[in-house]
Amino acid sequence: MKKYDLIIIGGGVGGLVGASGAAKMGARVALIEKELLGGDCLNFGCVPTKRLVKCAKVAHTLGKANEYGINPGNNPHVDFPKVMQSVRDVQKSIGRHDDPRRFQEMGVTVINGDGNFTSPNTFKVNGEELTARKFLIATGSSPTELSSQKNVKTLTNITALQLTKLPASITIHGGGAIGVEFAQIFARLGSKVSIVEKKGRLLPREDEAISAALKKILIEEGITIHTCSEVTNITESNGLKITTATCTEGDTVIESEEVLMAIGRRPNVAGLNLEAAGVVYDNRKGIQTEKTMRTTAKSIYAVGDVSGPYAFTHVAEYQAGIALSNALLPLINRKADYRVVPWVTFTDPEVARVGLTEAEAINKYGNSNISVYVVNFSDTDRAEIEGEAKGFIKLITDKKQRVLGAHIIGPSAGELIGEFVLAMKTRLPITKISQTIHIYPTLSMAVKRAADQYYTQKLFSGWVPKLTKWLIRRGS
Secondary structure (H helix, E strand, C coil), rough: CCEEEEEEECCCHHHHHHHHHHHHHHCCEEEECCCCCCHHHHHHHHHHHHHHHHHHHHHHHHHHHHHHHHCCCCCCCCHHHHHHHHHHHHHHHHHHCCCCHHHHHHCCEEEEEEEEECCCCEEEEEEEEEEEEEEEEECCCCEEECCHHHCCCCCCCCHHHHHCCCCEEEEEEEECCCHHHHHHHHHHCCCEEEEEEEECCCCCCCCCCHHHHHHHHHHHHCEEEEEEEEEEEEEEEEEEEEEEEEECEEEEEEEEEEEEEEEEEEEEECCCCCHHHHHCCCCCCEEECCCCCEEECCCCEECCCCCCCCHHHHHHHHHHHHHHHHHHHHCCHHHHHHHCCCEEEECCCCCEEEEEEEEHHHHHHHHHHHHHEEEEECCCCCHHHCCCCEEEEEEEEEECEEEEEEEEEEEEHHHHHHHHHHHHCCEHHHHHHCCCCCCCCCCCCHHHHHHHHHHHHHHCCCCCHHHHHHHEHHHH
């Protein structure tokens, strides 16, 4: 029986960060992955889909090239097989960081296979039992499917990447991040797209104003959106897949060549025999962990999608660092802090968020204890210059002007949100952002302009202008 200091189950970002970190610390590490290293992010998620987002944006930009005084000429069209090849090329390039040989050179024992716990300190893989002082579970999550699918073959975010032909039409079930990203990708590449979302609006976790703005943009691009819908059946007839959904206004029937399911994710806990390890879990919520990332079994930790509470690559990486130090170093007891967790939906324009929505802030602090500031990208010169002036920044602050929430729908929102993330993390008031020189003309001026709204509202309304006018005259 082979013995290790740490055995990691799952080769996604959480597992890879844990493996490389543990190896650098001098631990004897085994990394077990049943499929490909890199996990969902490299193989089915962040990397390939963001390449598709870029391809779709190029096609969209070509379609409006005349706005920039450019004639693209010769009827440019989407070569879908080449688009998908470009995705694979990018995956191959980025995948070099996740090559098994790289980890083996670090001293990590990489094992390709499927296995399960036989006790809190043993894991059986490929017929061999391995033992370790500590374990780290990082098995990720998989797409959820509908029971109403019956015998109709539908796509997921995984199988959609295996398409060799652009579907003429596609219905996407789910208006969350995965759903809206794929909707815009397919629409811009040339498919007729419909979205069915049962929670009343797109991106239901986002601020309502953000959701409404994105819906307007997607409709303008030709995407049909059905909200307040419950899918009751999916059938197939004459080569078309037929979705029947019940809305408040009545039944909706949508015919399309393909159907893509983007209704959520489920934690990958099946087959691990967690009962033998003493690990408490839920098939829907995943593995139960403390903020130290330790499970109900003293020797076992879990990170990433399999344990939550956020299904983001950057959160899995953050959690892996905490779990690693707690598992291997005596007297260390680091805890996860989820007070400031940013995320981005990579539509065009992007949607970025950190902290509370306006509704959440009012519910928690009361309407009179918060301030809301909004600035439109149409008031930002660089956005106008580049023809990307759609969207806005929305800030919610407390009485001391500290960030409670920041929400952006606009160009490079994922990059711009960082300044608000840092301010929120360090509890800096937005007045510090307003007082900081930002480069002109850049999109970051929108960040400053949003923070400037404090002075606009406080110094140029009510009795303040009368006082400043009196002081100016006194000074003369």
